[in-house]
Amino acid sequence: MELRHLRYFLTVAEEGQFTRAAERLAMQQPPLSQQIRSLEEEIGFELFIRMPRGVTLTPAGHAFAEDAQQLLQNLQASVEKASRIARGELGTLSIGLTSSAAFHPFTTEAIRAFRAVCPEVSVELAELNAAEIIERLAAGQIQAAFLRKPVDVREGVAFELLLDEPMVVVLPLGHPLLKGDGKAARKRPQVSLKALAHEDFILVRRPGAPGMYADILAACRQAGFVPRVAREVPRMVSGINLVAAGMGVTLVPASMQRYDHVGTVYCTLTHPSGLSAPLHLAYPEALHNSAAMRFIQLVKERVSG
CATH class of the missing domain: 3.40.190.10 (Periplasmic binding protein-like II)
Structure with missing residues (x-):
């Protein structure tokens, strides 16, 4: 059973007729009838009562239609949620800060600006020392950090000088x-x-x-x-x-x-x-968190702008 079979079935159920359903689906009526018959054979019971001028759902077909509709709605919601995460509009962003970096107004203003454009991203802040920040960035436990002067330049971690x-x-x-x-x-x-x-x-x-x-x-x-x-x-x-x-x-x-x-x-x-006292932005070079990518881009734009 494929998702298209469920869509075919629900379209026929809504139209009450194979011909109109086929037109709506932009396909021929015989292939549509064949797909529905194959679906009924696969699940082991009839979905429709065939009549001379159309079809109506069997009791089993009614129950199947309700669940199939809910399944497709849930699938669409899942796709939309995943799409928003991929665009950086949803998700979680973990940011590390040294105590002195947290005191600089640029840091707090950048975080506030990000929250204004991505209010549904959950932002987690962790106050750490510079050594802890490098360790957690390398381990993927945080996705971005503000710190002063890095000495342990770990492979795979990028540093951008923001200001001095x-x-x-x-x-x-x-x-x-x-x-x-x-x-x-x-x-x-x-x-x-x-x-x-x-x-x-x-x-x-x-x-x-x-x-x-x-x-x-x-x-x-x-x-x-x-x-x-x-x-x-x-x-x-x-x-x-x-x-x-x-x-x-x-x-x-x-x-x-x-x-x-x-x-x-x-x-x-x-x-x-x-x-x-320089202020740096640090982040993993191999970054797959879209929210973090948007945050890093925002920080760079605020520096260049």
Whole structure:
């Protein structure tokens, strides 16, 4: 039994006549009658009562027609659903973000824009460190990610540079390098990297953000000192909180200033330090998720536009 047999059967049932059904199906009447007879032989019972001027359904034919109609409707709905998934209008998109990448407005604006054009795609967000992101992209557990500076360039994972921004120094309120106090101390003062030579540094753990960690150490060495890394934290927000507690200083991307902790002051770095915080989009090169493809295209268009 083929789907066309069901369509033939339902058309004859609706028309109540083989001739009109054949015209509607754009075929000859004898082949249509033969197809219906073959269907009846295959299922083992008669579907129609043949009369001189037409046909009517048998009781068994009535029951078969109801189920056949439902089957075709379900099939059509399945085809439409699959088609929408293939177009990226339905499905699930899993996005990984490092904590600092999540703070940049570009990231949240891109996700919001995607949800506006694909509201029926379920978007799942996972905050991860850079190393975890690369692992999950390679394993196919997430389909796209925003991160800072990748070091583990895994085969099969693509990276697109979206933008770059400066790094800023985070000092505790009342630090000797700050001039004045209260509101005056919070007006984005300037600090040289060399002035931090004797400070305790708080950095995101090397395995989680190896690229940024290495860049900070290299910039400090270029400024003439080896930084004293007193503490390592899993997330930049944790480092800012420790700075507020007077446990040391840290450097973060400028967009992290949106985390306006009352116990800290963000300071602009003076003199070229070679420090910057790029934002990358990462995704598997072999991508079969249409929703992810649409998201990646949208992100690229927002950068180029």
